[in-house]
Amino acid sequence: MASSKELSVLHLLSRISAGIAGAYCFVFGVTTLGITLGLGLGMSYTDAQTLMYLLAFLIYTTAFCWAFIHRSLLTIWLFLIGGGGVMTALGWWLGNHA
Amino acid sequence: MFNSLRQAMAWLHTWFGLVLGYLLVVIFFFGSLSVFDREIDRWVLPETRFEPQVIPSYSEILEDAFSKLTPDPDELAEARTRVEGELPENLRVLFWGAYTTHRDPTLSIFAEYAIPNNPDDPYDHIHGHATIDPRNGKVLSEDHLNIGSEFFYPLHYSLHLHWKNLGYFIVGFAALMMLVALVSGVVIHRHLFKELFTFRRDKHYQRRVLDLHNLTGVAALPFHFFFALTGLIVFAYIYLPVSETLLAKPAFEYAMQEAEEKGLPFEAAGIPAATASVDEMMAEAKRIWALRDAAGEVGFLLVNHPGDQNSYVSVFRAGTDTVSLVGQGIHFDGHTGELLYEDPVHTAIAGLNEFLIGLHLQHFEHWPLRWLYVFGGLIGCVCIATGFLFFVQKRKRELKSKFGLRSVDAFAVTTITGMLLATVAILVANRLLPADTAGKGSWEIAVFCLTWLLSMAHAFWRSAALKKQALSPAWHEQSFAIAALALSAVLLNWISTGDHLLVTLAEPYWPVASFDLVLMVVSLLSFIIARRLHRKVTVALVGAQPEERKREEVSRA
Secondary structure, eight states: OOOGGGOOHHHHHHHHHIIIIIHHHHHHHHHHHHHHHHHHTTOOHHHHHHHHHHHHHHHHHHHHHHHHHOSOHHHHHIIIIIHHHHHHHHHHHHHHHO | OOSSHHHHHHHHHHHHHHHHHHHHHHHHHHHHHHTTHHHHHHHHOGGGOSOOOOOOOIIIIIHHHHHTOOOOHHHHHHHHTTSSSOOOSSOOEEEEEEEOOTTOSSEEEEEEEEOOOOTTOTTOEEEEEEEEOTTTOOBOOTTSOOIIIIIIHHHHHHTTOOGGGHHHHHHHHHHHHHHHHHHHHHHHOSOHHHHTTOOOTTSOHHHHHHHHHHHHHHHTHHHHHHHHHHHHHHTHHHHSOGGGTTTHHHHHHHHHHHHHHHTOOSSOOSOBOOOOOHHHHHHHHHHHHHHTTOOOOEEEEEEESTTBTTOEEEEEEEOTTSSSSEEEEEEEETTTOOEEEEOOOOOHHHHHHHHHHHHHHOOSOOHHHHHHHHHHHHHHHHHHHHHHHHHHHHHTTTOSOOHHHHHHHHHHHIIIIIHHHHHHHHHHHHHHSOTTOTTHHHHHHHHHHHHHHHHHHHHHHHGGGGGGTOOOTHHHHHHHHHHHHHHHHHHHHHHHHOOOHHHHHHTTOHHHHHHHHHHHHHHHHHHHHHHHHHHHHHHHHHHHHHHHHHHHHHHHO
């Protein structure tokens, strides 16, 4: 296993980008989908939005740290950007068309 | 990537803590000052040194003051670029508002104006704002800066970088990294409880710095976590603008539906109509609160669509004795004065949100807790500052190139003593500049920025001493300057207003008296610290000389 001293700059930059941008994308998705699911469950828009805002930054902190802990960089990117993208799209669709 | 979880967390803690730490010290420090922003305003604006006032009469004071409000010139100029054709001379008022707390002698009034003909946004609007003396409605000069509430406080959450909300995002990211630093700090420390009681005064400098870093970090951990998190929640709508973008349609539909259910018109009718007595509405609201066994004052007043048939007036109870900022909103028909709607008890989620935000912003009355906030914030500064010092000390013997190390130290000086220097410099400038100076506030800000820049130049220049393994002399030199300027501020307040401590303590007028006392304590502490550091630098330099001489002799040989 590579030690931290042997890390390539590219690898490190990729982790940092995943931590910052990937986690943001993920949280944006969680918030969008969370609000529409909340609406579906009968919550008011204000309550659904507030609930997601209360959770969003705890989720971001967790996702950010995870980007530096998990072994596979590919999994991190797929989960954060992919998952975030899918949740954002689904939330948007449910909110505007369902 | 890393060999262990602890190693990954240590890397995160060190590098993100270092890079964002400079910013976090600024955020924590000005957040601490903002706890007493209103009191600082009293110190810098002698004409506002009178007792806090309740919301004044609408018919006698507010109506006239509201009607004289004008749109913010910068926002207006920007709005002109967004619309098709010319903007009308008189923009339609969407609402007038007034907000006050138990600490405000002056009253903040504001308005929102509709911007027509924006093809991209049919609900485009801009704002207007003024501060008035609620006793007579006199508008306070725009040239006068409320240094506490209009400069230190926005610096805490926006860095005064308003372009595309850039400052908010930078501060938000720093707050997130604060959360990360706290989580990673907990993971890398095996004996968290022990750290609370560990400060080895007799150990070497590097050990003591680390002990202090750990102790302050652990002792104030819940405080720091809470404030970083709730600070993010306050501006969540900026960081995650879901309801203005992807979910704009359902959000708008919900707002329309909610307005209809409550009977509060979402839009103006476009038919002019007289406004009923707002004073009677405020009296009625107070009567209803008293009936609920929650007698209180009006903290927030909103006159929506003023002068229109669809006008309605919202009256909110001041949160002096509750954690939430304001509450128990009661809404009246602006035209007939009839009661339209009473806000129900909060849902659990809304109540939790109000509680968290209210606890962060602390507009309620609790002076001991207010002081605890200041100490908590300053402990945060100590924690981050000792982190810098430890970083430099730990690497002193390791780094081949000293430039990076010197930069870290110079930035630390700039961030800590430089920031304090700039803060006392703006206060001195405030007392030195005549009250009728055109653009007085802008000059004060210029002094603040210039002092900070000069402190940075000084810190880099003096960091050359680090090559000799000594402490940078910039630390003690700037500390001496802080001591001198803080004392000067107290004396200048006395000379320019006559409000010296004997007067303000005898009255007593605590906003000025306590700020003068704080400045004197800062001056004294800075002087003591400066002297100790000076002695240390002298000893270190003298100690380093024989070594250097020996090295020179060797190289000559």
